[in-house]
Amino acid sequence: MAHLPLEGLRVLDITVVWSGPTVTMLLSDLGAEVIRVDNPWLFPSSTRGMVVRPTPPQMEMMGTMGRAYPDGEPDERPQDRHAMFNWHARGKKFMTLDLRQQSGREIFIELAKTADVFVENNNVSVLGNLGIDWETLHEANPKLILLRMPPAGIGAPYSSYLGFGAHFEAFSGVTAVRGYAESAPATTTSVFQMDPAAGSIGAFAVMAALRRREKTGQGELIVLPQVENEMNHIGEMFIDAAANGYDNPPLTNRDRNFVQGAYPTSEEDRFVSITIRTDAEWRSAVGVMGDPEWAADERFSTQAGRLAAQDEIDAAIAEWTRSRTRQDVFTALQSVGVPAGPIMLEDDVFADPHVKARGFLRENTGYATGTHLYPGHQWKWSGPEMKWAPISGLGMDNEYVYKEILGFSDEQYAQADRDGHISTMYLDAAGNPL
Amino acid sequence: MRLFEGIRVLEIGGGIAADYATRLFADYGAEVIKIEPPTGDPVRGMVPFIGNAPDENGSAVFLHTNTSKKSVVLDLEEQSARDALLKLAATADIVVESLKPGALADMGLGFDDLVKVQPKLVMTSITPFGQDGPYAQYEGSELIYYGMGGPMAGNGSEDDVPVKLGGYMSIYQTGNTAATATMAAVLVAEGQGEPVHIDISGFEVGLSSSDRRTTFLLAHAYNGEVTGRGNVLGGILPNGAFPTDDGYVQTVVTQAWLPRMMAALADDDLNAYFMKVAENPAMFATIETKEAIDAALYPWLLSRTKQQAMEDAQRHKWPLTAIKTPTEVLDDAHYKQRGFFTEVTHPIGTVVHPGAPFDIEGGWEPGAAPRLGEHTEAVLSTLPVDSL
Numbered sequence: 001m002a003h004l005p006l007e008g009l010r011v012l013d014i015t016v017v018w019s020g021p022t023v024t025m026l027l028s029d030l031g032a033e034v035i036r037v038d039n040p041w042l043f044p045s046s047t048r049g050m051v052v053r054p055t056p057p058q059m060e061m062m063g064t065m066g067r068a069y070p071d072g073e074p075d076e077r078p079q080d081r082h083a084m085f086n087w088h089a090r091g092k093k094f095m096t097l098d099l100r101q102q103s104g105r106e107i108f109i110e111l112a113k114t115a116d117v118f119v120e121n122n123n124v125s126v127l128g129n130l131g132i133d134w135e136t137l138h139e140a141n142p143k144l145i146l147l148r149m150p151p152a153g154i155g156a157p158y159s160s161y162l163g164f165g166a167h168f169e170a171f172s173g174v175t176a177v178r179g180y181a182e183s184a185p186a187t188t189t190s191v192f193q194m195d196p197a198a199g200s201i202g203a204f205a206v207m208a209a210l211r212r213r214e215k216t217g218q219g220e221l222i223v224l225p226q227v228e229n230e231m232n233h234i235g236e237m238f239i240d241a242a243a244n245g246y247d248n249p250p251l252t253n254r255d256r257n258f259v260q261g262a263y264p265t266s267e268e269d270r271f272v273s274i275t276i277r278t279d280a281e282w283r284s285a286v287g288v289m290g291d292p293e294w295a296a297d298e299r300f301s302t303q304a305g306r307l308a309a310q311d312e313i314d315a316a317i318a319e320w321t322r323s324r325t326r327q328d329v330f331t332a333l334q335s336v337g338v339p340a341g342p343i344m345l346e347d348d349v350f351a352d353p354h355v356k357a358r359g360f361l362r363e364n365t366g367y368a369t370g371t372h373l374y375p376g377h378q379w380k381w382s383g384p385e386m387k388w389a390p391i392s393g394l395g396m397d398n399e400y401v402y403k404e405i406l407g408f409s410d411e412q413y414a415q416a417d418r419d420g421h422i423s424t425m426y427l428d429a430a431g432n433p434l
Numbered sequence: 435m436r437l438f439e440g441i442r443v444l445e446i447g448g449g450i451a452a453d454y455a456t457r458l459f460a461d462y463g464a465e466v467i468k469i470e471p472p473t474g475d476p477v478r479g480m481v482p483f484i485g486n487a488p489d490e491n492g493s494a495v496f497l498h499t500n501t502s503k504k505s506v507v508l509d510l511e512e513q514s515a516r517d518a519l520l521k522l523a524a525t526a527d528i529v530v531e532s533l534k535p536g537a538l539a540d541m542g543l544g545f546d547d548l549v550k551v552q553p554k555l556v557m558t559s560i561t562p563f564g565q566d567g568p569y570a571q572y573e574g575s576e577l578i579y580y581g582m583g584g585p586m587a588g589n590g591s592e593d594d595v596p597v598k599l600g601g602y603m604s605i606y607q608t609g610n611t612a613a614t615a616t617m618a619a620v621l622v623a624e625g626q627g628e629p630v631h632i633d634i635s636g637f638e639v640g641l642s643s644s645d646r647r648t649t650f651l652l653a654h655a656y657n658g659e660v661t662g663r664g665n666v667l668g669g670i671l672p673n674g675a676f677p678t679d680d681g682y683v684q685t686v687v688t689q690a691w692l693p694r695m696m697a698a699l700a701d702d703d704l705n706a707y708f709m710k711v712a713e714n715p716a717m718f719a720t721i722e723t724k725e726a727i728d729a730a731l732y733p734w735l736l737s738r739t740k741q742q743a744m745e746d747a748q749r750h751k752w753p754l755t756a757i758k759t760p761t762e763v764l765d766d767a768h769y770k771q772r773g774f775f776t777e778v779t780h781p782i783g784t785v786v787h788p789g790a791p792f793d794i795e796g797g798w799e800p801g802a803a804p805r806l807g808e809h810t811e812a813v814l815s816t817l818p819v820d821s822l
Contacts, residue, residue: 002628005621018644030618045690057719058689061670064661068653083652088644156771161744163686163753165645170684170755171744173763175675177600180590185675185682185757191589193603196643197610204458204614205792207621208437216435224792228774231788232454233606234760235498238775240482241760242786243494248760253577253598256481260577262586262595269662271587271596275575339562339573343581343596345588345662346654349641357567360638361655372655378642379615380564382545383622383630 002384004031009116016047020121022199025088029386034092040423049082080368080393091389093397113141121149134221144219145209153225165194172227179250198226259306263321272326275339284336367393395424436463436796447532448475453499454609460502467504474806491805492782505804506813521817524551532560545631555629556619564635579604583640585647588661608636678740685754698750701730
């Protein structure tokens with residue numbers, strides 16, 4: 001019976017927000033022991049929640065992202081209860097360590113000697129400032145693989161810039177090519193595609209380096225500039241711009257190759273998508289719509305004709321969808337091979353029969369949250385069953401890491417505690433729980 | 435040593451997801467052989483084309499997602515072609531396919547058939563909805579992937595329809611995830627001698643990816659909330675695109691970053707307002723706070739170009755960035771200094787490609803995308819004549 005490919009490997013993790021944590025989530029799913037290192041003196045905004053202990057007005061102001069706690073309650077341990085953290089936290093071990101202190105740096109380097117992989121996605125200056133840069137770690141453990149994920153690479157004008165995916169995408173071209181046609185880009189905020197894009201490829205890169213290490217015995221440095229990775233996801237637009245001098249404008253939901261759109265339904269504020277890629281799909285769709293008179297127009301029989309008449313076609317299709325439910329439009333068109341689908345809010349996903357049949361949503365339990373359904377693994381396979389494990393709490397695995405991995409005596413552990421490394425809560429400057 | 439030296443990949447079915455997944459192996463050193471029908475990978479027909487002239491070798495989407503590969507034309511309707519594919523599979527480490535669930539098995543080329551000739555095979559099947567379940571035979575598109583799997587329902591204005599991302603980003607992310615799963619399976623196959631069949635569903639890739647979707651799905655499980663269109667991060671502090679003298683900038687200001695923005699704005703009225711907020715914290719989460727900020731923010735931005743605004747803000751560590759078009763990005767000093775864009779010589783002309791997804795020793799080296807059937811003879815002539 002095969003075992004998970006990363007079983008027996010240890011990953012150190014000082015990641016924030018989503019992209020880095022996605023890398024370590026995937027490595028954990030595949031069997032690695034992931035040790036997440038949190039500094040109890042520094043609450044990382046937008047990682048374990050937006051702020052450490054939000055007030056009711058703050059939660060209201062911050063929208064879904066501010067309220068994403070079980071029953072909407074931050075409760076006693078908000079750092080262990082926020083959805084933006086817990087969805088990727090499964091199976092990871094959580095230690096606390098103040099990396100700003102010399103003693104913290106020394107403990108980290110000892111831990112790095114036992115590790116196979118170290119992942120970070122902080123501002124480009126952080127590793128150097130903490131004294132745990134590649135040269136130092138490579139000397140301490142030549143087999144260590146370090147994945148750095150600086151948003152804009154290293155050593156160029158924007159490399160030191162700060163922000164989230166939503167910021168960095170702006171100067172990558174990705175923001176300018178999405179959104180409503182002929183309107184200011186302000187209506188399409190809160191897109192963070194850089195994170196999943198970097199999360200997947202980061203795990204890919206680490207596994208490729210682990211494979212090479214089997215042959216060379218050497219660790220290596222991988223640098224993943226997150227915007228540059230994402231720019232490959234609109235690569236054709238750069239080729240087009242360079243070759244043809246054409247800047248792709250936002251097209252709302254349209255495509256340059258075929259007719260498609262998001263259309264209203266009989267359900268209030270719920271929409272359905274339809275894509276008609278070929279002449280054959282056009283004829284099938286027209287048949288489903290009951291061969292209406294408008295669709296017999298000769299202009300619509302070719303791709304070029306349909307693309308030239310998108311406003312007319314959209315209006316006519318919307319007229320048809322407006323009196324039907326999303327599910328009706330979806331199944332009627334798909335049953336004749338035309339791509340269509342409901343635009344799904346969260347409750348739609350939880351009620352969807354395909355999601356249920358595939359067992360995508362899975363129960364998991366968090367240290368401070370109880371049991372809920374969680375978004376499941378990113379793929380299925382015939383390989384060894386991927387790890388699906390409970391969610392720990394801040395600092396809850398300190399004894400395991402300090403005593404079992406690092407071999408600390410009770411007295412050494414007590415000293416680490418006195419030095420301010422050990423905590424299961426975030427702390428204010430005086431050392432009181434926040 | 436190239437990262438994937440010695441790995442051989444077959445790709446069957448094409449489409450952006452499969453093409454991009456195998457490209458990630460090809461440009462890092464694997465040998466990738468595209469099996470194309472006589473009409474070619476459907477991506478060859480996609481707009482835009484180099485010189486805006488339709489050409490089976492000139493689609494920018496095809497050129498981008500098929501660098502460094504070989505193209506072998508096989509009409510799988512023919513038994514001889516199916517025999518050749520089986521022989522090729524016997525030499526491959528990885529097969530990535532994007533046909534309908536069951537289509538390869540119906541031709542005697544399913545996972546179980548291929549494992550008989552290559553017992554350590556990794557086979558990755560990419561479809562819109564996965565290999566089983568009620569929607570397994572349904573069709574997908576970028577819009578369907580993002581609308582069902584992604585956070586499209588929460589993207590856009592409350593006064594308008596939900597809106598997708600640009601281009602084919604959900605399909606690219608499906609290919610990206612397929613490559614990651616494939617890499618993990620390669621470790622299983624090489625390390626333990628076990629074959630692995632991977633089932634990639636574009637729908638589930640969206641549902642399990644970290645753009646808001648996963649957070650909001652879990653938030654729904656936690657507290658029943660659904661997140662429609664509009665501003666999902668709250669509306670007091672600046673969050674979104676804002677106009678400057680010559681275009682737009684993007685910013686998200688968290689409470690932790692508010693002092694940085696105020697330092698950059700250096701606005702007396704705004705500073706005075708926040709002196710009052712400090713005395714009476716209840717004032718913070720009010721519309722007056724938003725108005726006070728906007729009164730300082732808009733004039734500051736409108737008196738600058740987007741580039742100046744970005745540089746001035748970032749000097750104060752205020753996360754604010756200029757929204758640039760692809761043409762502006764091609765010309766940007768940052769990417770020039772990075773040496774990011776690379777030119778690849780192709781019969782169709784010089785193609786300017788974005789650079790490596792990640793930098794690693796012996797890494798990314800994009801070669802020209804193949805012309806349709808360019809390598810058919812060279813590859814098929816290496817196969818044993820009667821071995822099967």
